[in-house]
Amino acid sequence: MTRHAIAGIPRVDRQLIAALLALFLGLAALPFFGSALIVDKLTLLTVYVTLAVMWNLLAGFAGLVSVGHQAFIGLGGYFALRLVESGVSPFPALLVGGALVLLAAWPLSWLVLRLRAAEFAVAMWVLAEAIRSMVMFDPLIQGETGRSLVALNAIDPDLRRNTLYLMGLATAGAAMALSYALLRGRLGAEARAIRDDAEAAASLGVSTMRVKRIIFLISALGCAIAGTIWLGSAITYQPRTAFGINWSVFMLFMVLVGGLGSYLGPLLGALLLFALQEIFGDFGAWYLAGVGVVAILFALYAPRGIMGLIADRTGREPLSMQARLTRQGEA
């Protein structure tokens, strides 16, 4: 019998990966030559990239459309704040605070992952609001007032800025690398199968709850760490902002415009959102109108996002997660 195998990564994709790695290394060197303003702005971009990659993993690959992942963004910030208050030094506190979110996400996953699509989306939003209310009860937060990460202010501004930037870049890089490894493997195909028809996937032996839980937890962790890095650069923690529905709107925008369920879509979507904020940000609320118009135009004329347009033009989606069957020895 002829041996069959799953095709390796095509040459075009390998070149693209090499280019992304080179870009990553170049960005890692930015603190040595970039201005403070640029480093600050790009920190926000890394936060956007992480959030978009996580939301795409969740909604685009596992079919779990959440409008409540700000629960983990806000909770990560809260845990980080609490850790700093209890004497942990700020930078480790940002990472550990983000990781602690898993303690909340794990039990919640048992609850919400049993729900059907629309129920899940709404339940996540309700949870985000419920967690925000609980956080606001903490005397440290004092309701709407919030709290500042004063310990961060004590650190030299350049050191603080560059460290946060590198943490953000590392998180975005890790999010992209981890999701690539997962999606290329067995878990990726199973997640997509569950997205398309969970009952049929179960009938073929796919552990649907396990696959959904793994992806849910990764997305919670990624959003939480992105949230703490954002908090690090914003310094002020206000529950209404940290748990704001805006986060979900941004994630939705980036992923839908970039290309839901494509690997590179969220990266492009994050760049576009960032660019729109840069261009229209000076016009105040007008930038929100700009974001809205772009979203509507994409929904009408390019429902598969930027990556869909690219795939239509080139005939193949770059860095596609598709497993191709080949005979052994073929390219």
Place this chain on the structure above:
Amino acid sequence: MMHDKGMTPSSQTRADCAPAVLEATGLVKRYGSLRALDGVSFRVRRGEAVGIIGPNGAGKTTLFGALAGSFPVSTGDVRFGDRTITHESAEARSRLGIARTYQVPRPFLGLTVFENVLVAAQAGGRNGRDGAADLAASVLGRTGLAGLANTPTAAIGLLDRKRLEVARALGTKPQVILLDEIGGGLTEGELHELIALIDGLKAEGMTIVWIEHILHALLKVIDRLVCMAEGQVLAEGDPREVMENAKVRRAYLGSDPE
């Protein structure tokens, strides 16, 4: 109760002495006041091929769902080999070796044809990546889908989607395969290939349960026939005797025998 226990096969089939591999006892499935399954007992022996016929709404597909664990039954028991699996999930039953196909195909539309089978071969068939690719490729060959391996499933037609149902089920390396109306809409030639495929599976020792309206295809393969109506087993036994049973003719063919 309309059970006709008198319809035991007169001709001894070779699977007769083998133990039951899959056995359901007193299955009831209620949907509100409707009893989709109303006390169905069903058994299939290792290596046996059983056909199931019956009018629409007889509960045939519901029986498959109950056997494969697609939903919990209201009462009754399902046994596989020597273990009770009534409360096992569909996933667990697939891994034990029970595979089902869906009457209306349910492919993963965002995956390629090959990926559809790969998922089955990795999860249900418990294979490593390379072994799964090999198994998926051979299953695609057997079901006539080799040429479509890397085609997006959304781009294939209904007949190929039916083939894919069978391919995916085979990808899990099942001991028992539950086939739900996979022959509908096929041309005579295609039906011939399908019968050859199922005959081949049977020759390899696979246990087959096949719901089908195309009787002449069914009769070429099966050892035993079960006729269901209104959530109950109307008659079972030797295929020809079941077909001549007066109650079966009334319920299924809608006419009294001459």
